[in-house]
Amino acid sequence: MLLLPATLTVAEARDTLRMLRQGLRAQEGETLVVDAGALQRFDSSALAVLIECHRLARAWGKRFEVRHLPPKLRELAGLYGVAALVPDGAAAPGVQSGAA
Structure with missing residues (x-):
């Protein structure tokens, strides 16, 4: 599991994506x-990183997942x-949310 940083805005997006x-x-x-549990400050760039x-x-x-x-995100x-x-x-361990 990979962890997102506490802050993920346009300023951090490129480096965060590289790390991920x-x-x-x-x-x-x-x-x-x-895991986005540490994420506290973000903008729409966080979504762009997750979509990538x-x-x-x-x-x-x-x-x-x-x-x-x-x-808010x-x-x-x-x-x-x-x-x-x-x-x-996060619904339950081992459960794939959004699966068709």
């Missing part, structure tokens, strides 16, 4: 997991119509 990309490559298993992680996971034939997504994803691209896995 390297970590996602090293993650084993069928699901790539990112989702894209990478799909390209590598894996599922993507975000745990502990802050409610979940609302923002819904407002932008991209909530399905940042599936929240």
Whole structure:
């Protein structure tokens, strides 16, 4: 599981994505997991980073899951119509949210 930083705005997006990309490559298993529990300050760039992680996971034939997504970021994803691209896995361990 990879951890998002406490702050993820446009200023941190490029470096955060680089770090996540390297970590996602090293993650084993069928699901790539990112933990957003530490995320306190963010803007829409955080969604862009998570959507790119989702894209990478799909390209590598894996599922993507975000745990502990802050409610405000979940609302923002819904407002932008991209909530399905940042599936929240916090409902229960081992349960894939948003799976069809």
